[in-house]
Amino acid sequence: EVQLVESGGGLxxxxxxxxxxxxxxxxxxxxxxxxxxxxxPGKGLEWVSSITWNSASIGYADSVKGRFxxxxxxxxxxxxxxxxxxxxxxxALYYCARGGIEALDYWGQGTLVTVxx
Amino acid sequence: xxxxxxxxSLSASVGDRVTITCRASQDIGSYLAWYQQKPGKxxxxxxxxxxxxxxxxPSRFSGSGSGTDFTLTISSLQPEDFATYYCQRLNSYxxxxxxxxKVEIK
Numbered sequence: 001e002v003q004l005v006e007s008g009g010g011l012x013x014x015x016x017x018x019x020x021x022x023x024x025x026x027x028x029x030x031x032x033x034x035x036x037x038x039x040x041p042g043k044g045l046e047w048v049s050s051i052t053w054n055s056a057s058i059g060y061a062d063s064v065k066g067r068f069x070x071x072x073x074x075x076x077x078x079x080x081x082x083x084x085x086x087x088x089x090x091x092a093l094y095y096c097a098r099g100g101i102e103a104l105d106y107w108g109q110g111t112l113v114t115v116x117x
Numbered sequence: 118x119x120x121x122x123x124x125x126s127l128s129a130s131v132g133d134r135v136t137i138t139c140r141a142s143q144d145i146g147s148y149l150a151w152y153q154q155k156p157g158k159x160x161x162x163x164x165x166x167x168x169x170x171x172x173x174x175p176s177r178f179s180g181s182g183s184g185t186d187f188t189l190t191i192s193s194l195q196p197e198d199f200a201t202y203y204c205q206r207l208n209s210y211x212x213x214x215x216x217x218x219k220v221e222i223k
Contacts, residue, residue: 035212037160044217045152045160045203050210059210095159101207103150103165110159 002026002106004096009111012086020111022079022096030054030074033100036081038092039110048094049081063089086115118143120204122215128223135191137218139204144184148208151180151189154217155200163202164189194220 008020022034036048049070050059058070069082079096093112097104119142129135139149147167152160162171164180167187177192191198199222204215 037214044201045154045205045214047205047212047214050212059212061211099207101148102169103162103171103207104152104160104205105162105165105171107159107161 002098004098004106004108006094006096006108006111009094009113011114011116013117014087014115016086017082017084018086018113020081020083020094020096020113022081022108024077024079024096024098027098027106029072029077032098034072034079035097035099035104036070036079037095037097037104037107038090039095040089040092043092046092051079083113086113088115091115118145118206118211118213120206120213120215122202122204122218124218125216126219126221128221129194130223131194131196133194133223135194135198135220137189137202137220139182139187139189139215141185141187141206145206145208147183148206149180149182149187150205150207151178152203152205153198153200154203160203165207191220196222 003025005023033052035050051070067085072079093110095110096108098106121140149167151164154160168180201217201219
């Protein structure tokens with residue numbers, strides 16, 4: 001069974017940093033691209049970042065470019081999102097998702113990041 | 118590239134045929150997926166490649182289109198279909214989502 005479990009969220013002050021993690025199981029992690037998608041409270045889905053299986057291609061939304069860094073450790077079946085210079089606009093539920101060029105076919109349940117002083 | 122969904126919300130009855138459209142600001146070929154999200158749950162993929170149904174998705178869901186104009190159709194709305202639906206482009210970065218269409222009970 002494919003499982004994606006996010007962690008690392010919580011309350012963080014504006015301007016500070018946080019690292020999210022996504023632990024994957026039930027599939028060959030190094031065969032798949034992975035993604036971060038966020039959803040602010042009461043709002044729609046926002047694609048944040050994607051990374052290919054070998055980290056050769058990485059993309060970011062303009063809203064996070066230069067502040068967020070995605071990386072993965074295939075040996076640990078894990079995906080990460082390093083988030084710096086956080087603002088209140090970064091408050092959201094952050095989902096980890098598996099997928100390639102066709103669709104994001106498995107999603108975690110998300111980890112909530114609340115940016116507030 | 119922007120994805121514009123319409124309508125933003127709709128009210129429909131059980132048994133109705135529902136159509137949601139997604140328009141891309143540039144040609145994205147068939148690199149479009151549709152997702153369903155229910156409150157408090159993660160999104161679930163319904164359609165990929167613009168028209169291919171994900172395994173296990175009821176046959177009442179169908180997708181069509183290519184280039185810039187896409188459609189998600191629910192042929193006969195069921196009680197469990199009341200949810201928010203999103204399109205997403207996947208051909209290149211940014212992998213933008215549409216703003217969502219909320220399907221509510223009339």
